[in-house]
Amino acid sequence: MHYYSGFVSIGNNVYPLSGKENPLNWQDWYHFDWREVKNLSKYIEPYIGPYLKNIQLMEDDYFKTTIWIDLQGNLIYCEFNYPSKINIPLTVIEQIETSLKANGKVKVTPIGTPRNDMYYVQSCVFVDLEQLQSRLYHPVAPSWNDDIAIQLDNVFPTATYYADYLNRRSYVSFYSGMFNYTDGSTETQGNIYISGTGEAAFTLSFINVTDRDIILDLGQLTVRMDEPGYTYRPRISSISINGGPRLDINSRTAVVENDGGVVSIIFYFDDILDMSGNYYNTYPTAYKLSFYYGNHNIFEHVIDERYDYDVCDASSITWYREGYIMFRYMYNKNKVGMFYNKTTDTYFY
Structure with missing residues (x-):
């Protein structure tokens, strides 16, 4: 865990890519569907939603998850960055990582001939915290169904x-x-x-x-x-x-x-x-x-x-x-x- 001015950065102590760095820019050799990555936010939002209640958020407040994906499309590593004013327990961060690894499948496609010395692609998943807070906690009209x-x-x-x-x-x-x-x-x-x-x-x-x-x-x-x-x-x-x-x-x-x-x-x-x-x-x-x-x-x-x-x-x-x-x-x-x-x-x- 690293604390900076205004935000926190957290990554798993076990880094599975040690000694397996890409020698070239992966963008020149592989691509994936960005919409699939964006959809991974649904495995993050349920865990952080409860910690947005009664928090003053701004339009540039995001929960950013940097993800490493192997060439078979499996999510193998995550790094989380979010505003330090949100007090999310470390156990919840662990649950998010577990959920992403279990459900976060992304199809990775080679551009031309696949290379044997490439190991991963990388991307980011963003959750707009102000929008999520508004969706979860914005006052709703009464249903009059005993509410x-x-x-x-x-x-x-x-x-x-x-x-x-x-x-x-x-x-x-x-x-x-x-x-x-x-x-x-x-x-x-x-x-x-x-x-x-x-x-x-x-x-x-x-x-x-x-x-x-x-x-x-x-x-x-x-x-x-x-x-x-x-x-x-x-x-x-x-x-x-x-x-x-x-x-x-x-x-x-x-x-x-x-x-x-x-x-x-x-x-x-x-x-x-x-x-x-x-x-x-x-x-x-x-x-x-x-x-x-x-x-x-x-x-x-x-x-x-x-x-x-x-x-x-x-x-x-x-x-x-x-x-x-x-x-x-x-x-x-x-x-x-x-x-x-x-x-x-x-x-x-």
């Missing part, structure tokens, strides 16, 4: 109605059972049901359960609310990512890092349900709230939260500048078992 778990963390107002005005709302009609939609339900697929008018916000935490970073294109998120015979599409007024400032949702992305990485996003609605008429005489409705990423309802992946109000909670429900909003949520029972440990009563990802 993202979602928690509904908070449901809260963005502007509460002043307490001294609550009495003016006291004669909005309530009826028994209007808040306990989820009680006794046997359904397994969950949805949020929402009632009322005015401002609202809720927080979703997106948890990556894969070994690849996932990128969310927040511009693909849309909302719809449905009741029999009517669909309403409220606009997401703004968002906040990981506690940051309020932002417009268009042209925003969020990267959810691999292996349990979390991105928490607050979604704000300045007017989630704009109902005409007299607010004081508005009767509660039950709109089914769907939250779409493209054409996929991401609420189907919420795993563990439950918001349910009883008629006894009427005095403590959230009041808003233009009325009231209630969230009634039924969790996805078939998703919980995938991430929930009953013994420890904890969620895992």
Whole structure:
């Protein structure tokens, strides 16, 4: 092993060509298909890929393997050169050499009459480390095939109605059972049901359960609310990512890092349900709230939260500048078992 400024050079201590040097330039007597040599990179990349994670690479960073090939096309010796900032164990370098020698067959063809005093041809195999890193670890779009778990963390107002005005709302009609939609339900697929008018916000935490970073294109998120015979599409007024400032949702992305990485996003609605008429005489409705990423309802992946109000909670429900909003949520029972440990009563990802 030789350490230079910025790179490492490694070669096997056993040099099989000792005393067998070509007396002439091999290029004048033999040739081979360069594409076959280039394809040898597939026997190198799987071994070095794991060591490129979280490494800052540049476009001129390469893993260079100089190879010696005998005239029968067998790879007989290798020398490896790569940036010293990549910490590849020597045992892995040994595995690369073994893999190349086992699989690295290259057809060598004489130019004219073969010579008896020539022993090898020589070439180099290059792996573009920045490209390999991007291919392996560049954030990918969610497949929604259980690669993202979602928690509904908070449901809260963005502007509460002043307490001294609550009495003016006291004669909005309530009826028994209007808040306990989820009680006794046997359904397994969950949805949020929402009632009322005015401002609202809720927080979703997106948890990556894969070994690849996932990128969310927040511009693909849309909302719809449905009741029999009517669909309403409220606009997401703004968002906040990981506690940051309020932002417009268009042209925003969020990267959810691999292996349990979390991105928490607050979604704000300045007017989630704009109902005409007299607010004081508005009767509660039950709109089914769907939250779409493209054409996929991401609420189907919420795993563990439950918001349910009883008629006894009427005095403590959230009041808003233009009325009231209630969230009634039924969790996805078939998703919980995938991430929930009953013994420890904890969620895992």
